[in-house]
Amino acid sequence: MEKLNYQVLEQSGYQGYVLKDAPVKVMQFGEGNFLRAFVDYFFDMANEHADWNGKVTLVQPIAQGLTEYVNAQEGLYTLYLRGSENGQKVNNKRVISAVKDCINPYTAEGFKALLELAKSDDLEYIVSNTTEAGIVYDPDTKFDQEPPVSFPGKMTRVLYERFKAGKGGLVVLSCELIDANGQVLKQIVNRHIDEWGLGEDFKNWVNEKVLFCSTLVDRIVPGRIRDPKEVAELEAENGYTDPLTDVGEVFGVWYIEGPKELEDKLPFKKAGVNVHVVPEVAPYKKRKVRILNGAHTGFVLGAYLAGFDIVRDCMHDEVIRDYMNKMLQDEIIPILPLDKEDCEKFASAVEDRFNNPFVDHQLMSISLNSTSKWRARNMPSFLEYVEKFGKLPAVLTMSFAAYMAFYSCDIQRREEDGLVCKRPAGNEYKIQDDAFVLDFYFAHKDDDVKTLVHAVMTNTEFWGQDLTEIAGFEEATVQNLTLIREQGAKAAYASVL
Structure with a gap:
């Protein structure tokens, strides 16, 4: 030919x-x-x-x-x-x-x-x-x-x-x-x-x-x-x-x-x-990072613990999909400096993009360097929501607990290129992040929930600030992480819908 x-x-x-x-x-x-x-x-x-x-x-x-x-x-x-x-x-x-x-x-x-x-x-x-x-x-x-x-x-x-x-x-x-x-x-x-x-x-x-x-x-x-x-x-x-x-x-x-x-x-x-x-393109970059990238980081870690492996399957699950959409519609779009209708159209397109039948986008590939990703993609929306509305955004707050759950789920060992944990389904998975992040979680692998939450939230190297100073955030994270560990990530996601 x-x-x-x-x-x-x-x-x-x-x-x-x-x-x-x-x-x-x-x-x-x-x-x-x-x-x-x-x-x-x-x-x-x-x-x-x-x-x-x-x-x-x-x-x-x-x-x-x-x-x-x-x-x-x-x-x-x-x-x-x-x-x-x-x-x-x-x-x-x-x-x-x-x-x-x-x-x-x-x-x-x-x-x-x-x-x-x-x-x-x-x-x-x-x-x-x-x-x-x-x-x-x-x-x-x-x-x-x-x-x-x-x-x-x-x-x-x-x-x-x-x-x-x-x-x-x-x-x-x-x-x-x-x-x-x-x-x-x-x-x-x-x-x-x-x-x-x-x-x-x-x-x-x-x-x-x-x-x-x-x-x-x-x-x-x-x-x-x-x-x-x-x-x-x-x-x-x-x-x-x-x-x-x-x-x-x-x-x-x-x-x-x-x-x-x-x-x-x-x-x-x-x-x-x-x-x-x-x-200027800066507001549109902010929209992309907060909505598209923020959605990824906001739901994939808990979704993986709940048994999902690829993004498309998450969009076929009512709880995971609704959790993502609630985060976008109720907590991220309201604080973006762009036309609301334009942002809503972009968010709607995001669901279609995540539902792409031709791409098997692995959740584990999205999970790389999630500490810096949550700080860059989700934390600004979280902080701006608190400042604007004077309360915690329920889904973004839960996403932080899901991040912690993913990084601390039945930690098995520290390897040169990652931290090996065990998923609730029984298989091992390897977290890849900066060495100081992985060393931190391995050092705290035997902490109870309350101790771990306090240690993570006061780690200013992670977040650039002490997150325990945000009213109610530490208590909510203790409750959310406990819920994830006791009832599973999917039940925890459902609790904020």
Whole structure:
């Protein structure tokens, strides 16, 4: 069977949207699964629904990558967006044709092609997702390296080439998972300009003509299909092979921080896709962390003790699902600084996302580092609720006891990479967290409930404060942990509904 390309796609009888020729308007640092299932999908939709008529050239950000695969398929790849919407199973297939090709700047020919693209009159955007480690200052990065070692170094060199050619500015859309990603990138670029002596004229051009946008991305992208049987079935159905096949969840939203006029420049609003230009992304990040991530940390630890193993099964249990929704609707959404209806829609989508029939999301994988996760994701909602309403939030209070129960359930032994406990069902499980956290719980494995609760809540290294100073919290946690141990986590969850 032949590999996907335009001729093979036509022969296969594919009936979907395809755009073969268009000018390259986007330089994209990153050719991995996430960007191809997210950013390139949105640009592809813009071609179909907004007559954007643009292509994306991918740039391989590290020495090893997918350039040969992308170019062998003329930029084409198959994307499956899978999940649940309004309780209904969704499995959408789309061949993405927004990508033109891929450049490997670690070859002499590729580096030359990168600099040529930088000077293009058609170029409008630079997109990046070089992982959290990508936007960092590296003192070993030099201007005359081909290419400069770090991503900000490459960005500086690309912009300098464009400036020297007398071309206009660009919009930079950073998708790395760090706070203020666009602004951090801009700061490092400016540092390289100063240290490399590239001149005030160039520096002024960068700061006046190049719009560095911080963005918030949200889509789970499992990536490859790993089941050989399913791969064979899809190849037979499609009429081609495609090693670049990508899989993402059906939900996806992109928040771009920028001026209002950027919304009209970008093609996404006209295309009707879930991409939004906002004055700042911080409130939307808070919403994601408090609702999506907070829901995970808030219910999974007790759910695991109650006998559940994957997130989807939790959504099929009335008690666990209602417990999560009560936490979101009654205790988290009321204290968020965003439109209530918007938050409720996001929370509703979270239930669909957790109910994804295509993803077996293990509770134990979510449990990693739950001490710092509860502090970052749940404690702020807890404290703000107490301050606003003058009482304890019942579900979040219970979630803290469930965290303690998970970390102290019939502790067996301390191993080098974790703390081994025994679940009520009888199987052992390994807690993984910072060493000082695991050492603490092992040292307190013989404590009674009251002693353990006091020790945990007064551990300021864990929480940054003494939680016993919150009126009624210690007493409630003693009662909740006792209930979990005596009647089980599910009965404890039911008690707050």
